[in-house]
Amino acid sequence: MDITLKDKVAIVTGGTRGIGFAIVKKFVEAQAKVVIWGSRMETAEAALVKLREAFPDCDAMAMAPSLTDQKQVREAMEEVVRKYGRIDILANNAGISQSIPLENYTDEDLDRIIDLNIKAVFVCSKAAAAHMKEAGEGCIINTSSVVSFYGQGLGCMYPASKSAVNGLTRSLSRELGPHGIRVNAVAPGVTRTDMVAALPESMVAPLLERIPLARMGEAEDIAKAALFLASDMASYITGAVIPVDGGAIL
Ligand code: NAD
DSSP: OOOOOTTOEEEEETTTSHHHHHHHHHHHHTTOEEEEEOSSHHHHHHHHHHHHHHOTTOOEEEEOOOTTOHHHHHHHHHHHHHHHSOOOEEEEOOOOOOOOOGGGOOHHHHHHHIIIIIIHHHHHHHHHHHHHHHHTOEEEEEEOOTHHHHOOSSOTHHHHHHHHHHHHHHHHHHHHGGGTEEEEEEEEOSEESHHHHTSOHHHHHHHHTTOTTOSOEEHHHHHHHHHHHHSGGGTTOOSOEEEESTTOOO
């Protein structure tokens, strides 16, 4: 049986590139209607153009609400519901990483990572859950990271923020489960995207040596796990944080 998301409506935050865009493509392949949320309308529109080149018949739209603004996110979701009638899947994927030494952290560095990696997940989940509760079903998939389990040598707020994502995943799975809403997370290992390209080689090389599957992850590897979690194949899975990391032993 093929995995299908036929007639489902999905919002993917940070859906413009990297893991987010791979999730968008996987969901479209599975016949979902997909809403790409980007940090800017230009990049969201550009991703939509790219998506339509690959999937000319896809039903998709682009938006760029500020993910930490409860009003903007609520209104954007209302627009999605006006267009598509429902929100079945929310992929909270937008995130930034950091490799800043402890002593160099500024207030702005702290605010940036807390805002996008934690607050945005909360704000988007809250707004989506309101629609999903009404429907009596839904699914939220958060993008965590394997460093949420192990920590990392620099940029301590990145693993800390992803541990918070795991906490939100587990807690919301308990709070929303009785409403038919499943909440899970994928925890990617080192995955080939712009985020990893921006990291110092000295940080990435030692990680690659500790991956039993002996290669870096591809965005599509993570997207496959997200598709599984979004689909009925995962109908009895909630509160899980699933490593997708080639077996990395960090
Ligand atoms: P990426 O930098 O290629 O993509 C990040 C996405 O987040 C982009 O779509 C970007 O537009 C969006 N984004 C950034 N700032 C934003 C903002 N202020 N508002 C809205 N959107 C914003 O990185 P990626 O590797 O694809 O990362 C996607 C997710 O995967 C992140 O949550 C990241 O922490 C996580 N992750 C990545 C790796 C990896 O090795 N690449 C490993 C573990 C977890």
